Amino acid sequence: MDENPATAPLPGDGPLDGDPGLQPERTALAWGRTVLTLIAASAMSLRWIPDQGPFVLAMFGLTVATGTGIYATQRRRYRRSVEGIRAGHLTPDTAAVFWTAGACVVLGALGVCLVLS
């Protein structure tokens, strides 16, 4: 039995995520920060709209779509983490990791194309 009141389970259903380390919340916030950084990084390229309008908008569209996708699945992601910690078993989110890394590589490649054009 856990005697420490700070880490003892709450009455009823227990704490929201069953994890005093708040891992699901920290992970969801980390995804949120990443979306903000992604949008901010690509928004800088909007400076080139007068010269390369369609190309820049395509680049910005890619990151906005990726960011929207991540934000739209945040609730599902949080729930999945909570259930995973409760069950002691969580499958890694391979698709989200590779999609995000891929979007960053493409953003960089389009940036190089813009700089050298």
Add this chain to the structure above:
Amino acid sequence: MSVPSTPPPPPGPDSRRSRFAEKLLPGGTEPDPRFTLANERTFLAWIRTSLALLAGGIAVEAFTTDVFPEPIRRGLSVLLLLLGMLLSAGSAVRWLRVEASLRSNRPLPLPLIGPLLAAGCAVAAAVVIAVVVLA
């Protein structure tokens, strides 16, 4: 991080995993969920670092027209963008390697992207210093 208190999951293949995950991370057992989440956050921290480099590369080209001569500006911008791309791809590889190590209970791999980041930033800084001193 403390030693996991939850019991290890039962061994054997898991039907809940996607075929993509099964192919990339074969064998082993699911680690403590908190370690999987910590690995994910570490990946995201690396991705944000690479995004900062990408943003820097874009900003150098977009906003320093009056500061740097054109070849330096383009070179610096491409250097930062390439470093950001390498780091993005490297962070996904690192995430996969760490996850594989967690699954098979092996020691975590050394982060090769760490020295890469340090060397790349040092080169970029050296270029800027050289331009400022020689200008």
